[in-house]
Amino acid sequence: MWQWFHRLGSPRWFYQASGKWLPWLSLLAAILLSVGIAWGLGFAPEDAKQGNSFRIIYIHVPASFLALAGYYVMALAGAVGLIWKMKLADMVMKSAAPIGAILTFVALVTGSIWGKPTWGTYWVWDARITSMLVLFFLYLGVIALQYSYTSQDAASKSSAVLSLVGMVNIPIIYKSVDWWYTLHQPATIKFTEAPSMHPDMFHPLLVMILGFYCFYAVALILNTRVEILNRERRTRWVLDMLLNSKKGSS
């Protein structure tokens, strides 16, 4: 019954299996993203108040979604690596950190670009922006810790501990920033909430979110595959594969 679980722990098995999933997943991501972009930017109706500037939502919202989801992916992979000592989980954790950090950065940048026409300023100490910034710092901490150890094993374990501590803290940070914001700032600035959106605007957003999830999976798999090759570069199967591919191409 646990066979699939043990198989999943083998980097070699994952490398070979993910090679088969990758074309399909990439195709799906490409279709969803291009449909979503075209629909959202070209065909969705203009916002009554914000005009065309609201269209950045089709990048901003999916990126913010995955920035947070990516932290949980990283922390859970770290937990699996700590508990079951699974090599593959360590690699997934290491690969997930930079992707998540970049997505958080994208969310922050698109948010601030959106802020200029909407609020008249690039940066507001809004509760959500601030918690996004903290999330970005949490990612940077994990990445910095990951690269400061010389031993790969110690690096994986310590950043797993840190990302788990961060995972416990994320709800507390979010709640406290929310509380801080309601105390300090007049609640004049309101986002157009997703549920209150018109369906014509919401459906392309949904497509984009799905597309981003697929894109995230593709990026994570690609990054993990590089990590696998890098760490297993002295093993038999990697050498064999490289030699065979050379023979095939020449």
Place this chain on the structure above:
Amino acid sequence: MGQGFSAIFYRDLLLAFRHRGEIANPVIFFFIVVTLVPLGLTPEASRLAQIAPGILWVMALLASLLSVEGLFQSDYRDGTLEQLLISPQPLYLMVLAKVLVHWLITGLPLTLLAPLLGMMLSLPKAGYLPLVLSLFMGTAVLSLIGAIGAALTVALRKGGLLLSLIVMPLYMPVLIFGANTVQRAVDGFPVAGPMAIMGALLAVSLLISPFATVGALRVSMHG
């Protein structure tokens, strides 16, 4: 079971008092950086009073952060940490004892010094008691959270900056509630709510943080 706790507690306290200069450092740091604020901003009492709660809290946080780096360092270098890890005593309690001593020699003096610095920043009268109470609990939470970071970076040669990098995002809730407790008191609002949340943060970090610290220490020692 309490044997390990009391032994470590007594030993660390003794060590701290034999290096009295190191105890004074965070307190002096706190004093100096608070002095920098009027120099950099304004000596005007009314404007200083406005920012005093936040300044005092941020500076106390930094002072606590700078001192937490040494929490496990000397024990790691001379091999004591290895002995603690293989001893039959519960590690949770031993880590708790170390953190408690750290709080006694940094958090508590900072808390006691804060009213004096508050006076120098012309903090309004209503703010003093909440300032002391919130720092009393808050610095304990800072020590507990900082211990995780200290344990994660103890084996690294240049861990200091990295430690601040990984610990500061985790400090933010404490800062928010701590500074707001004082601010609310100054503005004339009841402070029982944020104070209770501060207590809750302390309770949760007392429960969780030593476990994470123990895990981090094991990783640091054995890779």
